[in-house]
Amino acid sequence: MKDIFITDYNCITPLGFDVPSNWNALLEGKSGVNVHTIIKNHEPFYVSKIDSEKLEEEFNRVFHSAQNNSFTRLEKMFLLSLQPLIERHQITAETAFILSTTKGNISLLKNKDILPEGVLLSALAQKIADFFGFKTKPIVVSNACVSGVMAIAVAKNMIQAGKYKDAFVIAGDEISEFVISGFNSFQAIGSGICKPYDKTRDGINLGEAAAAAYITSEPTQNEKISFKILGDSAVNDANHISGPSRTGDGLFASIKNAMTEARVSAEDIDFISAHGTATIYNDEMEAIAFNRAELQNIPLNSLKAYYGHCLGASGLLETIISMESALHTILIPSKNFEDIGTSQSLNIIKETQPAEIRHILKTASGFGGCNAAVVLEKM
Numbered sequence: 270m271k272d273i274f275i276t277d278y279n280c281i282t283p284l285g286f287d288v289p290s291n292w293n294a295l296l297e298g299k300s301g302v303n304v305h306t307i308i309k310n311h312e313p314f315y316v317s318k319i320d321s322e323k324l325e326e327e328f329n330r331v332f333h334s335a336q337n338n339s340f341t342r343l344e345k346m347f348l349l350s351l352q353p354l355i356e357r358h359q360i361t362a363e364t365a366f367i368l369s370t371t372k373g374n375i376s377l378l379k380n381k382d383i384l385p386e387g388v389l390l391s392a393l394a395q396k397i398a399d400f401f402g403f404k405t406k407p408i409v410v411s412n413a414c415v416s417g418v419m420a421i422a423v424a425k426n427m428i429q430a431g432k433y434k435d436a437f438v439i440a441g442d443e444i445s446e447f448v449i450s451g452f453n454s455f456q457a458i459g460s461g462i463c464k465p466y467d468k469t470r471d472g473i474n475l476g477e478a479a480a481a482a483y484i485t486s487e488p489t490q491n492e493k494i495s496f497k498i499l500g501d502s503a504v505n506d507a508n509h510i511s512g513p514s515r516t517g518d519g520l521f522a523s524i525k526n527a528m529t530e531a532r533v534s535a536e537d538i539d540f541i542s543a544h545g546t547a548t549i550y551n552d553e554m555e556a557i558a559f560n561r562a563e564l565q566n567i568p569l570n571s572l573k574a575y576y577g578h579c580l581g582a583s584g585l586l587e588t589i590i591s592m593e594s595a596l597h598t599i600l601i602p603s604k605n606f607e608d609i610g611t612s613q614s615l616n617i618i619k620e621t622q623p624a625e626i627r628h629i630l631k632t633a634s635g636f637g638g639c640n641a642a643v644v645l646e647k648m
Contacts, residue, residue: 273425274648276492277357277483278589281350281441282576283317283476286327292593295601296621298562300575302462302474308446315462316444317476317577319346337432341374341387343443346479347397351439354483355401358435359596365433366403368394369420369440372582376445397439405433408564413635414544415503417480417584418643422501424484434486442580446468448475455511457548465545465571465603466617468554468610472622473546476577480585483533495648496592499628500531503641513551517558519640527630531644535563538644539626540600542591544634545571546578551634556611564630571617574604585635593616595626 279287283301284294294301297421301317321342331352340348347368373393377385386392394407407428410420417440426435442448452458452475459472488495504526506519515518528534541564543555559565572587579586594601602618609615629645 271283271429271486273428273484273486274488274496275349275482275484275496275498275592276479276488276494277354278494278592279350279353279572280478280480280586280589281319281346282478282586283319284575286349286571288589288593290565291590295590298604300462300604301476302574302577307444307449315474316459317474318444319477339349341377341514343374343441344393345604346443347439347441348400349439350479350481351401351437354437360401360403361434362404363434364403365405365408365424365427365436366398367408367410367420367424367436367438368397369416369435369438369581369585370442371411371416372442372445375447375598376443377546379446384402397646405644413637413639414580414583415633415635415639415641416581417586418588418631418633418641419503420585421482421484421498421588421643422503422641425498425501428484428486436484437481438484438585439479439481440585442470442582443477444475448580459547462605463547463574464605465547465573466609466611466615467606467632470547470549470552470610472548474573474577475580478576478579478582478586480582482585482589494596497646497648499533499644499646500527500529501643502526503639506638506640508638513554513634514638515554517554517561519638520555520634522560523640523642524558524630524632527642533628534646535567538564538567538628538630539624540591540594540629541567541569542587542629543569543571544632545573545603547573553611556613556615559615560613565614566616568600568616568618568624570601570603584631588631591629591631592645595629598623598625600624
């Protein structure tokens with residue numbers, strides 16, 4: 270089987286419009302989560318939201334000739350995240366374009382009696398693909414909150430199968446009234462900046478971001494970044510439409526399958542980038558699954574208190590930050606964590622610390638019982 274590598278990436282978040290800005294903000298302990306009014310006549314609450322004026326300024330700076338009004342806010346996030354990678358890597362007839370999102374342009378539905386074409390995920394993907402001149406048919410990965418991690422796996426597996434030689438993967442979602450209403454109906458939104466795995470956690474913060482990665486079977490010698498995708502897995506335990514398995518069945522199976530393909534044991538994993546939404550049931554389920562996989566002693570963090578829950582973007586964004594951790598040999602603390610609030614122990618990172626990181630385990634879980642895991646190796 271061909272070896273598959275991630276050799277380039279970028280992200281657009283409330284903490285910055287490139288990877289260095291985001292990394293520096295994380296080192297300083299900054300959070301993009303703040304109080305915003307999202308819905309008129311509703312109380313403001315904590316979300317991680319990109320400044321729209323700054324987004325417009327950056328879009329106009331980068332895309333001088335693009336028609337500003339022809340793109341939605343989310344599409345501008347996608348374009349900005351992918352542009353630097355396009356400048357550094359060639360698109361060929363054997364290059365895949367994979368888009369990960371949960372809701373896409375769902376904000377277009379507001380006050381509309383007729384379904385706008387742009388709300389279709391296939392149309393969104395085609396619009397971005399056409400802008401950059403991709404020659405292959407776009408692939409959409411939309412499977413709740415595991416979408417970003419699954420998009421990496423789809424790229425890896427399709428390149429290994431000989432369908433493509435390389436792939437550009439982008440992932441993104443924005444905060445919308447639809448999503449807010451959904452999580453609010455579950456009483457899952459936290460009262461302050463979220464506290465993953467902490468005993469006082471009381472819910473999530475929603476967030477928004479766009480991220481992009483270049484994945485290839487033929488890395489060049491001058492690549493500054495090189496992470497081999499050793500193994501992946503996605504398992505649906507079909508536990509409940511919104512509630513995670515109480516025994517972590519799907520996540521445990523995803524982790525074991527990914528590690529088996531990667532040919533690594535629990536002792537080989539140096540760092541876990543977990544989902545960590547700060548809801549009572551998700552964090553408990555993850556703790557059980559990690560313990561079942563004998564990973565309870567591996568350093569682990571959640572980035573949700575920095576970025577919020579960015580839905581379809583979260584898996585790819587958090588993978589990118591994990592790779593930055595490996596490159597800089599620094600572990601980022603799980604912000605706002607103080608005392609363990611799960612029934613089983615975990616090695617939650619409490620402070621910034623140096624660490625040699627070779628093998629990374631990235632996990633994600635989502636509605637409908639979906640779970641995913643990927644194992645990366647720094648080269």
